[in-house]
Amino acid sequence: MTEILDKQAAAVKPPEAPRRPHSFTRHGITITDDYAWLKDPSWQEVLHDPAVLDPDIRAYLEAENNYTESLLGHTATLQKKLVAEMRGRIKEDDSSVPSPDGPYAYFRKFREGGQHEMFGRMPRDGGDEHIVLDGDALAKDQDYFKFGDSRHSWDHRLQAWSADTKGSEYFAIRIRDWQTGEDFDDLVEDTDGGMVWSADCKSFFYVKLDENHRPMQVWRHRLGTAQADDILVYEEQDPGWFTHLHESSSGRFCVIAGGDHETSEQRLIDLKNPDAPPRLVAAREKGVQYSIADRGEELFILTNADNAIDFKIVTAPLTAAERANWRDLIGHRPGVYILGHDLYSGHLVRLERAHALPSIIIRDLATGDEHAIAFDEAAYSLDTMGSYEFDTTNLRFAYSSMTTPSEVYDYDMAKRTRVLRKRQEIPSGHNPADYVTTRIMAISHDGVEVPISLLHHRDFKRDGNAPLLLYGYGSYGHAMPASFNANRLSLVDRGFVYAIAHIRGGTDKGWGWYLDGKREKKTNSFDDFAACARALIEANYTSEKRIVGHGGSAGGMLMGAVANRAGELFAGIVAEVPFVDVLNTMLDDTLPLTPPEWPEWGNPIESEKDFRTILSYSPYDNVAAKAYPAILAMAGLTDPRVTYWEPAKWIARLRATMTGGGPVMLRTNMGAGHGGASGRFNRLDEIAIVYAFALWAVGLAEVDAIGA
Structure with a gap:
């Protein structure tokens, strides 16, 4: 497989970004950045008008796009096939379950072939639909x-x-x-x-x-x-x-x-x-978080106050809501993380996660009685959906697993009965029994168990030869739900195992799981991900050079760090809008997200310790003279969250420094930002590129294209 990649990469000469060294010294440490010039000095204007991008930078980004096309262009037939498959799993005229509010029930829907949502309503008791906003019409020009x-x-x-x-x-x-x-x-x-x-x-x-x-x-x-x-x-x-x-x-x-x-x-x-x-409500105290729900003259407050690491729920009078008047209602229970709470006139609903599995707990506020809604699959996703109405006993929630398409239920909190209101329809057909979802544990460098959620076809044979896509994020306390995603079936049906690494930095195992993957403990996230890859190899799901890593945004930073630290495990790495230039970004307090990000990563402007910590793992600053797996970085020109120059600089430094492996590619969407292309079908084109790259990296793209 390596020979195929080498021949394809050699067929077209990759762009060579000129080195224009820019040096600065902070905390007695001098940093030289050869590619700082890729940051347009007028980047704020570019967000409003991409046409004002510096011509030299535009020329370089377009050259990178052309190079990526030269390497992946032969997968065009495969990409079209993937798009057709993924689109075939979308009910094109789909509609949400109408949500009642007073005399009407409000909904969102798509038309057949439509890219964008329509917003409408109907009489609550039934009748004709009325569309007020037509996204396709608004997006036409x-x-x-x-x-x-x-x-x-x-x-x-x-x-x-x-x-x-x-x-x-x-x-x-x-x-x-x-x-x-x-x-x-x-x-x-x-x-x-x-x-x-x-x-x-x-x-x-x-x-x-x-x-x-x-x-x-x-x-x-x-x-x-x-x-x-x-x-x-x-x-x-x-x-x-x-x-x-x-x-x-x-x-x-x-x-x-x-x-x-x-x-x-x-x-x-x-x-x-x-x-x-x-x-x-209550004055800010460093390290104390809270969010309120109101019921008459009483507030119900979700908080981590008083060292409640996994959060608790307290009450306080509306007229005297300061901390001194908070009284525990649902006490703190270590290992049982309260994700959120919803309040209705007679019931308190909380979403909890324990042992990396969610459940919904309902409390009758008159009696104090509680009961739970839970499911028994090995890995699943569960979420409440909110309501326009407060004075109701109806709770709407959604359930799915990696094999089971989304199901929307209305649940009567008083009668404890549920009604299935909608099951996600897969027009091209889907039998959950054809697939298997399971969960295994990886042992990380420090002995901690890291959950891995797995999806594979029922005919899969665990012989160590399967290609595997390993997805990870691990930042900001965001947990990765083991939910249904129809797009993944295009890989799984081709023999891939799809795996989600529930690494530290998320809250998959509680708030402490997040704290153990941030700031000075950030490298736990990277080591956990590598441990997951090794565990999957040891469990015979796959083998070295058969794994494709995938992450976006802060998960893209994860991809960059893992490529530096454990790249030998991977056939390919996909880093979407990757936050890879961590040190330079955290040193630039004019960027949109930098000051709010200091609690997450540290403030290298003020703290030498934080500076050295970030410098020790920042993917861009740790590119080494070694072999790397094939890498595809994807960026958005108007992205205010992870600016386009981060992946551009990273790919330039990789190409100039690495001694073998690759190739490394950059694809910049010149008309989109952090979320990629707009429109539900246009987004499929970008997913198809990711999947085609993954298939190509493990040597299956050519076989599939011939089979097409």
């Missing part, structure tokens, strides 16, 4: 289009909606009249996309992004006025904090939720009195 939020007003007359047309996550908010189908003249730009209506439906609250793309200010817009006349409601002074909005459980308040990765603080705006100043 746009190169990129993505909906942000969409919220109907309390009186059901208006629909506030937002969209991003650049991929840079600057959302513009508009107001549409349900009766006329026309938008008002109101236009509110440079927002994070969210909005909360006032009770009188004459204004709404939103968060505006500052010049560094940070959500720092809460404003109120009055209908019929210009954005210049909007009222500033709250401004966060700490550049390391982000601010967001949502409605409270009862709908009584707009919640201003601020925080970083360690600390949080919330304020309440009474939607019946939108002119009143926001009311602070």
